[in-house]
Amino acid sequence: MDPTDKRILAVLQEDASLSVAEVAERANLTPTPCWRRIQRLERDGFIRRRVAILDKERLGLGITVFVAVRTNKHSSEWLSQFHRLVSSMPEVIDFVRLAGNIDYLIRVVVPDVQSYDAFYKRLIDKMEFYDVSSMFQMEEIKSTTSLPLTYNVPERRKG
Numbered sequence: 001m002d003p004t005d006k007r008i009l010a011v012l013q014e015d016a017s018l019s020v021a022e023v024a025e026r027a028n029l030t031p032t033p034c035w036r037r038i039q040r041l042e043r044d045g046f047i048r049r050r051v052a053i054l055d056k057e058r059l060g061l062g063i064t065v066f067v068a069v070r071t072n073k074h075s076s077e078w079l080s081q082f083h084r085l086v087s088s089m090p091e092v093i094d095f096v097r098l099a100g101n102i103d104y105l106i107r108v109v110v111p112d113v114q115s116y117d118a119f120y121k122r123l124i125d126k127m128e129f130y131d132v133s134s135m136f137q138m139e140e141i142k143s144t145t146s147l148p149l150t151y152n153v154p155e156r157r158k159g
Contacts, residue, residue: 001046004028005037005041006149007026007027007028008029008034008037008038008041009046009047010149011026012038012047013146017052020034020038056109060111061110061111062111063109063110063111063112064107064108065107065110065116065135065136065137066105066137067108067133068102068104068105068131068132068133069103069104069105069106069129069132070101070102070130071129071130078127082104082127085127086123089122089123091108091109091115092106092107093107094107116134120132120134
């Protein structure tokens with residue numbers, strides 16, 4: 001990964017709908033080498049997929065809730081069941097396991113409080129938890145899908 005690759009990735013993070021010629025121009029390349037680099041970055045897994053970022057407010061999804069889950073169950077069977085359940089719920093847009101006082105953090109997007117309540121009831125109906133805390137987002141100050149590209153990328157090991 002060289003500075004040119006990082007420029008290409010930075011351009012694509014901002015707008016993946018650009019043509020190869022537009023990406024090349026913004027990355028200071030000609031189209032053919034730019035296209036080859038994009039193909040390599042996809043093949044090597046630096047670009048996982050290209051998506052459209054939708055406006056949740058325009059779609060009527062005005063409520064974001066962060067759900068902090070604590071559990072005293074740590075069997076592989078419980079974890080598998082929990083992961084399958086949460087991953088299958090369309091309201092969940094982020095689901096991560098943490099170290100510390102909270103075991104999992106789930107980010108949920110719904111149209112209203114009643115929809116969140118229905119989500120919450122489905123969640124607790126299927127699984128047993130030690131504690132579930134819901135925190136409603138009041139204001140979105142920064143939200144991005146762009147990763148910082150200022151750090152050195154470690155060499156990928158072959159094999």
